[in-house]
Amino acid sequence: MASNDEVKLAIYLDDLLTNYHIESKDERQYSEDNEDYLLMYMNAIRLENYAATTITNYRYELKRFMNYVEKPMLKVTTADVRQYLAAFSHLKSGTIATKLTIIGAFYAWLVREELILKSPTIKIKQPKVPKRLREGLTIEELELVRESCESLRQRALIEVFYSTACRLSELMAMNISDINWQDMSAVVYGKGSKERKVFFSFKALYHLKRYLKSRKDDCDALFVTTRRPFRRLTNRGIQYQINKIKLSSQVKKPLTPHVMRHTFATLSMDSGIELTDLQHLLGHEDPATTLRYAPVSEERKRQAFKKYHMQ
Incomplete structure (x- = not known):
């Protein structure tokens, strides 16, 4: 026969289980x-000084991923x-590899923050990305491009890009006041806001000065719009x-x-620049990155063999 305590416990448990129900977590909450x-x-x-464009791209991709899975990121x-x-x-393997890299970086951060034990991407191998030969312009093609410029601004753009080897974001952010006219140089901020000095050739400065003299604005940006309000x-x-x-x-090649x-990298290599010097001019941390930008041509290999091979 059950004791009073056991009866009370049974009544309590029966009441508890009767009024107990499982609720799924509100979708809005997760x-x-x-x-x-x-x-x-x-x-x-x-x-960590990621570039603004990188942060924007990461946010866009992760938002897209969240909307697709429709569940808490920790699960x-x-x-x-x-x-x-x-x-x-259906997309190129390089694009899929980039998506995996972004998602993997996010989950690696969650692991470091001790919010999860291990990343769900750790077992997924990066797709094989075919090596693409980055092809610059030849000297002849570069001259065709120069002669095809229809304005002072276009010619200055081409000359500054070629002389400084700036990335698009670096040149876009450059100001007139950044240029050291005597030293023929400027300081730019590359990936991760890393500072480096770039240099202007006489030709680049010549066409840049012509463009700047033609402007009727007081904007400090190196390259501005042609219509008001100038920006x-x-x-x-x-x-x-x-x-x-x-x-x-x-020109048939992409421009x-x-x-x-x-083009700066390949023509500099053809002229005999040292790899280390080119690495610093391009702002690369890893020499392997520089080699991808400057593949050795068959003619240069042949000349190197003739010059350095000992009989």
Whole structure:
């Protein structure tokens, strides 16, 4: 026969279980949690001096991933990540690799913050990305591009890109006051806000001065719009001008700010520049990165063999 205490316990448990029900977490709540983690991560990489464009790209990709999986980020599985990447199987492997890198970096941060034990991306291998030969312009093609410029601004853009090997974002942010005219140089801030000095050739300074003298504005930006209100030429505006030059030149190779940077690398290598010097001029931390920008031509290999091979 049950004691009074056992009867009371049975009544208590019966009442507890009768009134107990399981509720799924409100979708809005986990969405807010995801936004909080995303904001924390954006602040973290901002403090690590990630470039503004990189932060924007990371935020866009992670938001897209969150909207796809529709679950708390702390409960995402390897299968979720694979399913997301598979949804973009029609894209190039390089694009999918970038998506995986961004998601992986976010989860690596969650692990470091001890919010999860391990990353759901750790078992996913990066897709094989075919090596692309970055091809710069030849001297003849560069001259065609120069002659195809239709304005002082376009010619100055081409000459400054080629002389300084600036990235698009670096040239866009450059001001007139940044230029040391006597030293023929300027200080720019590259990836991760890293500072480096770039140099102007006599030809670049000549065409840049012509362009600056033609301007009727008081804007300090190195390249500005031609219509009022005068303002700094944006990345897209610069790309638009370079594309106009490309169409006029009828050069078959692609022509972009990055191609001009690569042209600087290949023509400098052909002229005998040391790899270490080129590495610093381009602002690379890893020499292997510089080698990707400056593949050795067959002719240069042949000349090097003749010059250095001992009989």
